[in-house]
Amino acid sequence: MTTYMLEVSLIWAVFYLFYLAFLSRETYFEWNRAYLLGTLLFGLVLPLLPEMPAALPATPTHWLEPVVVGLGALEGTLTTVPGGAPSGGAGVDWLVVGYLLGAGVSLAAFLRGLWDLRRLRRCSEVRRRFGVEWVLTPRYHLPFTFWRSLFWSREYHLSPEDFRRVVRHELAHIRQGHTFDVLFLEVLRVAFWWNPVIHLYRSALGLQHEYLADREVLRSTRKQPYGHLLLRQSMSGPRFALANNLFPSHLKKRIVMMTRNQSGKAAWLKLLLVLPLMALLFYSFTRESAPQPLPPTPEWVTDTLPDKIFRVVEEMPRFPGCEDSGLSGKDLERCSQKKMIEFLMARLKYPREAVEQGLEGLVVIKFVVDKSGEVRTPELVRSVHPLLDAEALRIVDLMPEWVPGKQGGKPVSVQYMLPVKFVLPKQLPGDEVQARSSDEKAATLEVERFQVGPNPAGDRLFVELEAPAGDYQLGLFDTNGQVLAVKALSGYDGQRLKMEAFDLSRFPVGTYLVQLRALDSGRQIVRKVVRQ
Incomplete structure (x- = not known):
């Protein structure tokens, strides 16, 4: 999961930098809005796509999968990971704890915003006006919209002309479905609260919403009086976080954009540049690493x-x-x-x-x-x-x-x-280097039940065991042959046992091997598990 979130964040950062450099000053507001939403979705999906096979080396030679032999005849190198002392139990993963705390705070803020809107609506008078729900509230605030509702304070008074301008602005938010964008960004902000790029996306998309609504107003009014209205009201009251407001921040950018001429046809070329960028990212994130080239040999x-x-x-x-x-x-x-x-x-x-x-x-x-x-x-x-x-x-x-x-x-x-x-083991807990006769053969450990799960696994890996009574050892290995963790099962009484064996949250996505070894005979049994 950590790898996925980092990959998503990298893709978003690339697309946001492209937006900032090429699109943010153009007047194709609908396309900019579509670009921001589309690249968010693209970033979420791309890391989930299966990898494409990489091209074979120019002079292929078939190598079998390496077989690594230790004293337990395990397919894995019996060496310890530096700084990773084996532990008899799963420790607390503070990185996960910190992430969950941050996500919990963000979720609480999101739900609090929805609850505040619900409470405000319940104490307000709801009418039908201008084809939408007109929510006349008792407390002072700036006008805002949420879904098909326009919230207007009884204490907020404007001249008839300014009233028409504000209403036209808010109706544009409703008719263009801007609330959907806001909620989508809020959900992503809960999951990616730690990522500054999602906050930059949220700000950029909100600004495009305002550009679109401002353009609707300017179809029927002059720029100067509308700009004066924005300046007068920019600091005149509180705003709601989960709503489209008439007077958010970025006021200077909005006024500058109102005075800018419509972008010409050459600006479309900038939008077309996103296609090779998407193709490059697709290739980079879905292509398998090519195998190491071998010395030149004939076919x-x-x-x-x-x-x-x-x-x-x-x-x-x-x-x-x-x-x-x-x-x-x-x-x-x-x-x-x-x-x-x-x-x-x-x-x-x-x-x-x-x-x-x-x-x-x-x-x-x-x-x-x-x-x-x-x-x-x-x-x-x-x-x-x-x-x-x-x-x-x-x-x-x-x-x-x-x-x-x-x-x-x-x-x-x-x-x-x-x-x-x-490879010989290096001081594994409970391991003793036992010499075996030359005719002794490593044998598979026979048990009634040895299952690891879930498979594919998440952050926690469990083992279900039913075997003869005795002393055993559980080992977790990666496919490069490193011992990642060891757990002793001393004095096992032979009864069916289900336990949490290893904490996988600190390990990357991939394939791992779980070994159960009897310490008296050296016999072992191995299960493969995939962490996703």
Whole structure:
């Protein structure tokens, strides 16, 4: 939510600066009003649009998702976040508290304004005049309108000519629906009370309302007497916040605009400039970040195999397990990727000798999925140490046959790169570096129930657990492999437990991993959750 509000604010700021530089001094008041309202809506919607796929690098090579191996065989790097000490419970997010307090004050002021209007109406005499509701109030104030009602004080007296001018001005507010704009801005001001741009928008839109109403008056009266009326009455009484008043601020700008000549056709070109600006913002906020370009390579390479080995083909090979799922396209690719990660994480282990020597690092394995689906010729592209290199090669050798890739409808051989990162934990609470025998395999923790939710999640993440009694540890990881939070479940009694596990409000929108690990056996189970 924080990211969304900041993106909205940035879009509004760009559009407001464009208005200030190119449109604020033009006399196309209807278009200026439409521009201000339209860009507010555009800013609210644009960050919600899905991202468009970015263009592939000029020389594509297919890299598999990195697999990161810790002592618990978790898909995540077991390193602590600097300055982010793990906590056993969720702390108070003062940023959220401050925002809610400000929004509450703004909402209270908005509701108070509506309540004041209701009270004033209830103690007033309501008539039908000039085709609108004429609310004759007992207290002194300047004339104003709200929806289809014109509020006029019994104590407010004008000459017949000035009376006609004021009424014409207020009727213009009603007939052009300016109250809708006012309420729309007030609602946005409640949600974005902290953002100065929304207050600038509110002021600019109110000024366009006055320009429009002034123009209606000037159709039937001269500028000089109307300007004198504005000057005489500008400081003559109180005004209501949620209403269109005859004499708001910006009096000097209104008088200047009344004396300005109508903008020429060249001013339309300024309005047209907003189209490339909107296109640029749309492109910037909906385009995915392009992948890092890789060193130049040909589309295919020769190897010890008799066939061409492609790097990218029309239909990439798939890890088996999703053929009967009924999925297709991207969903099928995601399912295949998930099956491969599950296969690797269930079998990868940290060699005992490597743990004792404190060895860690990134190993990169190159292998080929041939046209029959068999995994062939695994070899090291990047080495760290023979112990870690051997484990990475071993897991590639264990892979089953894939669904082969196709180019032009025919099966072909395709080359892959598999990064495997070995990382040791750094003093995680309750973690002990336990050496395991070379034939021990990391196994999935078997529990009756382990659910995280809601998914997608907001600011709070809950865990529902039913497992054998014992000592457990919950961990929250991001997809870059950093430990974001850890919570100990010591002395769990085996009963069904539902608890608030982590506070996500301080983390950005994205995908996270939640790990439940048994401290006695090191077995673990992982769930994926999306924060939005």
